[in-house]
Amino acid sequence: MLCPLPYAYIISLPEDKLRRERLSQSLDKIDMSYSIIEGIDGRSFDVQNHPSYDVKKRHRYFGRDLLGGELGCLLSHKKALETLVNSPHPYAIIFEDDAVIDEYFAPCISSIIALDPVPDLVRFIGKDKVYKTRYKIIKNLSDNINLARTRGVPGGAYAYFISKKGAIKLLKHLQKIYIPVDTIMGHSWETSIDNLITIPSPVTHAKIEDSNIGDERFNKTIILSGIDKHTYPIFRGFYKLRETIMKRIYFMVKSLSD
Secondary structure: OOOOOOEEEEEEOOOOHHHHHHHHHHHHHOOOOEEEEEOOOOOOOOHHHOOOEOHHHHHHHHOOOOOHHHHHHHHHHHHHHHHHHOOOOOEEEEEEOOEEEOOOHHHHHHHHHOOOOOOOEEEOOOOHHHHHOOEEEEEEOOOOOEEEEEOOOOOOOOEEEEEHHHHHHHHOOOOOEOOOHHHHHHOHHHHOOOOEEEEOOOEEEOOOOOOOOOHHHHOOOOOOOHHHHHHHHHHHHHHHHHHHHHHHHHHHHHHHHO
């Protein structure tokens, strides 16, 4: 027997009515209750002077700023997480409005809720790149879907299951921002939240419209000058080395305890 589906939050900018309606109709069909979280449009932000932005750390490790859209995206997820924490719900699904669910979504979620203990965070990332990275299957959720721990830091925050406890943990790392929200989700050694995914994902990402963040996020141009430009390769190398070491250690330790 399937467990009742959890509450859901849909992050959506006011202008994106079509996206929101498509996802809402899909959730209505499976009798999933939800509410809309009005997204924060950061595209016009003065990012460097935003009070939530750590410009020094961002420049030190990445050599360029977050886009306003990336900052707005993170603040929108923060808003959804805060709403969950202040709600009566023990856990929820958080969607971006361009998420697309398939027929296996409801039974997958029901199986996750039935786990003991219920996970803090399970991300739904339907990308081939995720399946090609190292992961360990830790639980069969249905005939079609497995729960797995991944060693990578996969991108994508368009759909995830999160407990109230997991939301509280994650919010502690969203106070001063220098990396996108999906990167923070993958840094399990910092958040103490297991980096869990499903293989395959019952949620994919619509390709109909362009992302509100913009393709400029793929631009790797360094904007630094002077001494900062010369020291950047050292700090960047340290960041990448630390991330590689910590994600492998965390994955190894958690896999041994399964």
